[in-house]
Amino acid sequence: MTLRSHFATFAGRSSYWFLHTFLKGGSSLPGKITTKIDPDILKHLGQNYDVVVITGTNGKTLTTALTVRVLQQKYPDILTNPTGSNMEQGIVTTFLRAPKAKGKRPIAVLEVDEANVIKVTRYIKPKAFVFTNIFRDQMDRYGEIYTTYQKIIDGVALAPEATIIANGDAPIFHSKNLPNPIIYYGFRHQPEQDIKAKPNTDGVLCPNCQHILHYRYITYSNLGKYFCPNCGFERPVLTHAVTELGEMTPTSSAFNVDQHPMKIEIGGLYNIYNALAAYSVGRFFGVEPEEIEAAFSEDKKVFGRQEVIDLDGKKVTLILVKNPVGLNQVLDMIATDKEPFSFVGLLNANYADGIDTSWIWDGNFEKLPKLNIPAFITGGERYKDITFRLKVAGVPEDKHQIVPELSNVVEKIKTLPTEHVYVLATYTAVLQLRKLLADQGYIKEGMGE
Template identity: 75%
Template sequence: MSFRSGVATFAGRSSYWFLHTFLKGGSSLPGKITLALDPNVLKTLGAKYDVVVITGTNGKTLTTALTVTVLHEKYDTILTNPTGSNMEQGIVTTFLNAKNPKTGRPLAVLEVDEANVIKVTQYLTPKVFVFTNIFRDQMDRYGEIYTTYQKILDGVALAPDATIIANGDAPIFHSKDLPNPVLYYGFEDHDESEEIKARPNTDGVLCPVCQHILHYHYISYANLGDYFCPNCGYKRPELTYKVTELGELTPTSSTFKVDGNEMKIEIGGMYNIYNALAAYSVGRFFGIKPDAIRHAFDSNQRVFGRQEVINVDGKEVTIVLVKNPVGLDQVLHMIATDNQPFTFINLLNANYADGIDTSWIWDGDYELLPKLNHIPLYVTGGERYKDVTFRLKVAGVPDDKHTVEPSLAKIVDNIIPNAPTKHIYVLATYTAMIQFRKLLADKGYIKEGID
């Protein structure tokens, strides 16, 4: 370690200790301080690790958590960033908090923001990249989906020997020839005789070879599925790891088979089965047997901000992060499978970390909710409460069931304790979720963050 790296590391670790000892945490500032003193410090901090980079639009945090849980079946020491602080400074903070490995090469399983992949691979050479999906998301930051994918590939180009484990049901991940070895995962629980198209407003359904509209034998959601081009013959690649059967799907759990092996995760939604399948694929790549992966899934805990269930004075409050149209749509369809009465709360912010454009809420199927007969109360709040309030009004939510409360503090203090149902869903954008959790932490319902 150079003198400069040593000074930067000492300063970063000292700030981390101070923040977590006296100010209840901080996942970015220690990294910012360290990088200011030594912009190349990540090369030193991560030199002794085998690195797994998990990136994509949706599912990074849960895929990372599940992957760590699976790999713990074989590896004792795994470094990771569990709170989803996935930009360069957050990743540096993650390494600052690590204990120095004495022997061997421990694993680092890192959730990495799409635009920050190159900032990691400039200094570290990953062993594995995991691609979850790419959907329209924060266009002010990323641009359209092909621009986002290119940001990822710019980073992957610096590690041409790393294995890519990619969602084979996403057409974009098979659209370019790469020097890397590639393994694909996806769904194969369907009859290939069917021929359908994606919904008209779906992104990423043009054939990358001839620009014809892709057709599908099966669509799981959005543009994911068993795609093919009837014009030029382009089609989904051969899958290495497959969901071969779907079982019971509820808002709180999913059962399914992977390569014929029964699996269950304690979290709902079709989209989360993809996250589990990605973690399964990484586990198999590292030689972990299906029975051990099943055991890992059985022991998995809820993830920060991702379907956390928090007891607030007897109310079961489920927090679900929503940040883009595809994710929102999947969450709405997931909670619609709940046949018990529930209160629906939607918190909308539009800060930099959320994406400043809120037009994406119009692509979510809010019209599904008024068709249900067991939602006695809808609540809209957050900094952009007017936008989401109007969206629910257009969706047909009755005024007499709809409460508008911009203040998150008042929602925590007044609305949740007096809600007419025991179960409450809170859909929140990233900064709204952080603010909401802090209010709950201040009242002692939860710890503010995860160390």
């Protein structure tokens, strides 16, 4: 290390200690301070780690958490960023707080924002990249899906020897010829047919000839076993695959991977993809299927990902939503609940959420009035937008309460007529709600650390 990097590291670690000791937080500020002093600090902090970069639109945080659990079955020193602070300053903070590794070369499993991949690979050469999916998300930051993917592969280009572990069911991940070794994962669990994706689905044009892709089967959105009837472009051979689906509930999912039975304590078909990605990373690092099954069986909730909070007897399930595809998967998941429940929608539009709220009109909120939901609440900084969206979806006015202030939302939840309450919230709304609940003693301070 240079004298500059030594000083930057000292300043960053000191600020981290102060913020976490006295203010109970600080996942990005220490990184900001450190990079201000030494913009190249990541080169020094990450040079002794085997790094796994996990990126994509949806599923990064849960995939990261599951991957850490899986690798801990074999490797004692795993560094990660569990708070979801996935931009450059948050990643720097992650390295700053790392204890000194003992024994084997440590592994860092890092959730990385799509646009920040290149900011990592400029200084660190990862051992592996994990691509979860790419959907339309935060148009003001990322643009269309092909622009987002280009941001990722611009970063990957700086690490051509790293192995890519990619969702093979996503056509976009098979659209470019990359020099990296590639492992594909996906689903292989349904009888085959010849179908097309639903109208207005993104990413269904063949990258070779621009013909509309067909599918042998679809899991959701544009994911599945795709093929082009015009030029022969098709899904690559999968190294690891979900071969059977078992019981699916709002709180658990059973399935087989490569014929091995697995179960995760979280609902939703989309979360099985996250588990499959973590399984694939585990196998890449030599973790056995039986060890992965044991890792998945741990019932540890992840910040904002179906986190269940006891609010004076109400079981409040907090779920992050941020784009139409993810939202629709969450709506499908809560629709499997056999008991009546109440629904709370909290919408913010800050930079971290995406300032454009038009995406809520692509969500299938019309499903809600058909479910056994006796009470609805809408709130957040953009409460007028989400309130009007539910009104258009057909939610009855006599069941619908409008509560702009989050502090009042917490009190209103306590009065809802059902024991179970689903709260669907955008990123900064999740942060704000969790802080309120932490201040009132319902949850511990922090974000899943």
